[in-house]
Amino acid sequence: METQQSLFISSLQEPETKEKAFKRLVQEYKERLYWHIRKLVLDHDDANDVVQNTFIKIHLNIDKFKGDSSLYTWMYRIATNESINFINSKSSKMGLQNQEWIEAKANGLKADSYFDGDEAALILQKIIAKLPEKQRIVFNMKYFDGQTYESMAKILDTSIGALKASYHHAVKKIKSQLND
């Protein structure tokens, strides 16, 4: 498995095979990365911008990838950072805090043509938007994507204990908001 991955990484780094290997990479990961990003930025057009930037960054920086982590972890980390940077830039342009910007996006979901969730899904998204950034990311990755703490720890470069605490706090806050 490891050999397979290192072979694939080599083909991504070799100029002769790079384009073909990159196409395979896009085919393999486009949906997973898109959905990860989409749950962080909420809007489809924004997610489209971020996922494209993420893959461009992967393409430009693949030569610098040293294989210290798995390719999947490295790409998820880029996608997460790109999403956070995107939110930072959008919210600062509007003179808002990141959380205020996300809350505004969540409040607009009902009118979004690319959101068909029921009332419960809408309420859940509005509550998730109120969570602090880290808890929001951890909750999305664990609850919707079913990621393991081990995998999340590698992606977010955080300890498993800290992630468990974040998820626990997030669930507690969501439950209390749902009961109100």
Added chain:
Amino acid sequence: MTDFNTKNPFKIPENYFKNLEDSLLKNAKSISYSHGFTIPKDYFNTLEEDILHKAVKSNSFSRRKIALGIATIAATLAVLLNLSSIENSETIIEDQAFNDYIESYYLDNSDGYEIISMLEEIDMGQDFEDYNKKPK
């Protein structure tokens, strides 16, 4: 024991495994998409094309950026070198003008003996030695 048939006695509904696969995939899909977000039709096909197109573009752009960077450095160095050579040539011109002025002053105001007396003996000796050398 040998009387027992080893054949599997359990039966399943017709097309069970095909339907199971479909229902499992459907469930898996509904679990991962239960957040309510949807995407435009054929989005992932166009996304792939967009990414590949942009990746090629950004690659050539970054190459152009490097080339432009090198060209800028080269141009800056060329300008700096030119400036220093202009300064140097100005110094040379100034030195030469001063020497010409001194030379013409002494030539106008001194006779041959006075000029010779200003030269040191060693210089003169060397000059005469040069003249004394026999041609090979």
